[in-house]
Amino acid sequence: MYLFKRDFIIREPLLVSILVLIAIVFSALTHSYSQAYDRRRAALGIEWSARGNQALSKGNPVAAVEGFRTALLYDPQNWDYSLHLADALTRANHVEQALDYYLALWQRRPSNGPVNLQLARLSAQKGDAADAERYFNGAIFGDWPGDATGSRRTASLDLVNFYLQHGDNRHAESQLMILADNLPEDPQMHTLVGNLYSQVGDDRRALNQYRQALQLDPKSLPAIQGAGEAAFRTGDYRAARSYFDRLLRLDDSNTEAKKQLAVIESVFLLNPYEPGLSEPEKVKRVLRVFEVAGERLGSCSASAIGALYDRWKQLGAIANARFLSEHPEEADTLFDFATFAEKQAQSGCSEPNPDDSALLAIARLRETEGR
């Protein structure tokens, strides 16, 4: 090159200018080439993703996996393709592989609600409780597209169910309390939360949720039944009777409600500790309770109850009105034995009749009041 051989002052800037010019020309050419290439890749990504979605809608997750994997080949950073692929893998029961994709997505957006929820569900499915809890919380406090409140509620419900499956009622109840504070005006949602409270064993809060559900929809059968059962378990038999009556008025084919109502009627007839009872009436009821227990024990096989029936026979010596009116403290002894016998007779004996169930309910109520 002539310019290069001669030591001109202008040589260096001139050469640099030429090189810049060449670089600009080649960059422009490469730019058009890469633009065409990008367009083709994007089109292929869309095409393969559509194939994946189609396969998914036809219930063929394996073909969907292939579709989304190919779509990702053309658009590796596409969030939706990755999410769909992970979903398809989950549906194809490739839990580990799906987890890996969800983890990669989580790495990109750690606060993404849907990804956290899927990770939580998969971790729970794998039995990884610590990770599941972490991701559930990530989902509850994460970012959601669209109805964020509803999605967070779904995540909370999932977390409650997860705690219940792991027998962690304490955490489940705490989570339910948070959830119950933010429920929408939806009777089904209140009923669902009521059911969960019932599973946790918090019948008072359950009853409260059913009542709220009934305020919104007085004819909601699941809410009435739930309320009746919760009231029964809390010992509020009058309220329970009223709910079951209401339920049967709306649906007289509900055999379960009929059974419950029969038990409640027996409670009202048998409970010797009902406030306001006269002493003779109390004695009369204790003797009836003792008799019910005896009938139950009589239906049991010897191996199931051991010497319990002999003991009942022995106590028969004091089970008379005269003795009990002279020794009122022995009424409790007879009642306690009767309820103990009923508890023991729960296996290896005949089906309990409403009187037997009522006896157990009275015993439970007495224990609660004693506490």
Next chain:
Amino acid sequence: MNAPDVTSNPATMPGAPVHPSWVAFTSRLTAQLAFNEDRFFLILAVFIGIFAGLAVVCFRITMDWTRLYLLGSALTPSPWRAFLAPSVAGLVISALLFTIFRGSTGSGLNQTKAALYISNGYIPLRTVIGKFILSTLAIGSGHSLGPEDPSLQIGAGLASALGTRLNLSRKKMRILAPVGAAAGLAAAFNAPISAVLFVIEEVIGHWSAGILATVVLSAVSSVITMRLFLGSEPLFRIPPVEVIRWQELLAYSVLGVLGGIASTVFAVAIGWLRSKVKASPKLLQFFYPAIAGLLLGLIAFAGFPQVMGAGYDFMDLAMHNQYTWQVLGMLAGLKILATTLSFSSGTPGGMFAPTLFVGAMLGGAVGTVEHLFFPQLTGSVGTYALVGMGVLFAGFLRAPITSIFMALEVSGDYTIVLPVLVANMFAYLISRKLQPVPALEQITRQDGLYLPALEEEREQEILTVEDAMRPRPAIILESENTAAEAWTFVEATSEDYFLVRRPSKSVAVLSRPDLQKLVDSRDARPLEETQILSVVPYLHPDEDLQVALRQATNYPLVPVLSRANVSRILGVIRLADIMETYRKSNRDNAPHG
């Protein structure tokens, strides 16, 4: 019309004497603006990076277009395409290789090294064009080869073409090829540090500030250019690297051992098959790329299309735990077979991607097995796959330092450094033990070239001054002594030369005949004043013996001084001592038998 006012500047006045400071200024300015090859070379490095980056972008896009046309858009090609495309492409490649692009065979790495050491860094532009077209066709049609080594040669070739057009000096032309190579590799890998290290570790073998600056500039500018067009996403979507427990280092050591063995199998297979191919008749050699393509098609047809092409998409799937350990192990083995077939057949294409593929599959398999038996360990399959890549890089390509940085650069996570160090060390040592000649070296020798084996050079014993020096002489004269005083000390000795300590802490040498001459002339002056002393340079015990050789050829005796106290003479060294040390070293290291 008014005449221009020249009176304001005395220097421009006609006939006025030129002021000396003005002359000095203009000459300084001229010197500053005049062409400076060193400075221009740095600017040129940036442009080489830009051009190499653009070339690599076009190369990758063309490769993908070719794949789309030949193998279709599906992740796994249909069986008939997989069966036909590589064999038909093989025939076309052979036709072009035997007619137009004769010099474009091979991976590109050895060819670049050969250009550097044999033809002063000159790579014909036709070779570069050939490499671009043929590699595109080979990799795009599914031959089990990678785009990195061709990218390296394309970068080096473009640099060479530019240097030739600019008529650069031979010295600069030699540096230009590695500069372009680093740019090409950096753009292909999207990893500038690894590219710079690889070129220094494997292509140049040594570095200086000047070389490093140009190589770094070109690598960085090429990566920036590439990212402008193809985005800054890494080659793989790396899954999160979990905190690694110390117990897991055992599993990574197992991976290192397996990687070392796999590297050896890979190297031996290529060495063996390539030598057979080279020894076969020329006519038969024409059909080898097609035959290799056919066999590759059979592998794909048998249900393993993943081994086709560079395989980056499948490495990505392996990293995301998408295969069972049995499939991963199978893929590692089949990739070795497929690459051996493709590469040995003479089809142009690189070895980097297949090496990484084998490593990723092997690592993934080890990781999956580990998870199966020790579920409490935290390392993800992706981490094992990533470490596996480094392992094969260290074992097969014998670039241990680059392999570590590559894993770090690709993962962007420092947590991975421990397993990479442990596994790579095992792979490197085992591979060296089982296969002393590296695969790339073996290939070069099969081509009849004897390029400097940089790994062997690194392993060579470095002789130092300490190995050749004699103990401190019993007599060291002082420059304040007169000749007569000095003679009384040395008269009884048989030495020819004596060291003389001078007040300025420097040391001089005095020969016996010169001293005797002074004594005979009854010169009573101190030696310092006689002008007979010749000051000698000094050495330190740890200095390279080559440095000593340069000094000892000019001086009969060179003092060896302590680094802690330069007035303390530890010994002396002579040319004869150095030569004897070299002779002894050669005898000790001579090959047995």
